[in-house]
Amino acid sequence: MSVSRPFAADNRQPDPAVQPMHPCGACPVRSLSICAALDYHELDHLAEIVIAKNHQPHQTIFAEGDEATDLFNVTGGTVMLYKLLADGRRQITGFLFGGDFMGLSVGGVYAYSAEAITPVSICRFPRKRMEQMLDDFPKMQRRLFSMASNELASAQDQMLLLGRKTAKEKLASFLLNLSRRAVRRGQPDNPITVPMGRADIGDYLGLTTETVSRTVTQLKTASIIRLLDGHKIQIVDREALEDIAEGL
């Protein structure tokens, strides 16, 4: 790893008494998040402005239209971002896991709501102080830009999915995405943990609960996946799933 990690390097345990300002040093998702742009020293500055918080399932973290005072980094658990129409129709625009960030705003207000699906731990960075940091650490600015670019690319994939894929193709794509993202977090690619319910999956894929359920059953019956206990799904035939996801 190119980032220096003195405490790991000399095999000492970080001592909380010596490092009271380093909650970030031990962060399990640092290498995935905005913070990966900073070395151990620069992390000090970040640690000074960060507020760590936990949220319970169904708790709203911020709502669409709220004044966008903070940027957030998910460090554990699953969060969903969504937008609503006046009559309650909902589109989930993304599921966030450890290492993902959220809170980009346009015109000073959040463009979507964020709600915890599982118990969630989150780092909150006051936007103003964060912007100051971005000026001081261009590396961080780049990192944020690169993460936004990635988000944009996956938003475009999602448009293709929503606009042009069938229910089966949507579900296959979704499961494979969960698998790929699990790998990025250092988790096994199989079986995958699916912490969100059928209704949430539906609102993410532009389907109803019932169609999600039926389509899961189809893939199960075709022996492409297997449902396990504890919100887990085993991918039995990944190649078949990939073919379906690409519309082959």
Next chain:
Amino acid sequence: MSVSRPFAADNRQPDPAVQPMHPCGACPVRSLSICAALDYHELDHLAEIVIAKNHQPHQTIFAEGDEATDLFNVTGGTVMLYKLLADGRRQITGFLFGGDFMGLSVGGVYAYSAEAITPVSICRFPRKRMEQMLDDFPKMQRRLFSMASNELASAQDQMLLLGRKTAKEKLASFLLNLSRRAVRRGQPDNPITVPMGRADIGDYLGLTTETVSRTVTQLKTASIIRLLDGHKIQIVDREALEDIAEGL
């Protein structure tokens, strides 16, 4: 205007013999694009690396999967960005007009294809030299980030549209977006110019050509819009259109 423009200020015409390196100085969309971050002096550096090009309708500017060597800025005309599935199903992820930029990449290759719809003029910035500039001019980095953030927000709006809106709501949203974007370019908000065909609109909204056509007819019959010559549509009842777009 806060950006200094010496030649405008003293009422002299820019002399091409004296200003051969200032194609950007006279750019009609400068205030909308990446370049807005730069003052007249800094623009010199940009002008040095820029390559201006024109493209004819149906011409591909770059293709999904191509090595992402450049960033682009549309200065005139209409461009579409799209992704394809193996069997030819297409999702248009965006229409670009003067001032819009494109070419963000992930993993070194373009994530979508870009094709001219009308005759188009484009500024092309070699990525490598552009990145150098971003380091030298943090303002520009910020500008790019802010533009990417806006793109992300409208991508999320589009997900809501694709996943949860009806054909009528989709079309109403589309027409209003065209109108709002025309205003940003200093054009009248009404009537709007709709340079793309029904098939392209369909592939943008997740509908077929026929459904787009039928839905346009519906709005026309309801006297909410009127079709004019030259790919123009007049919005007759904007409030009704807005209500439809929001699902009211």
Next chain:
DNA sequence: CCGGTTCTTTGATCCATATCAAGCAATGGC
């Protein structure tokens, strides 16, 4: 461990939009 709540699955039916099929209108090359 029990009863209530919530989530998931399955079934029957419906409908918005896709698909298939022409006819019609605009556009462009010669």
Next chain:
DNA sequence: GCCATTGCTTGATATGGATCAAAGAACCGG
């Protein structure tokens, strides 16, 4: 200015997924 091509509209029919309905299955608080 005419024909060929392409794009747009309209009509008839089909269908994937929505909706309505209800029976399991998992979960949870006491």
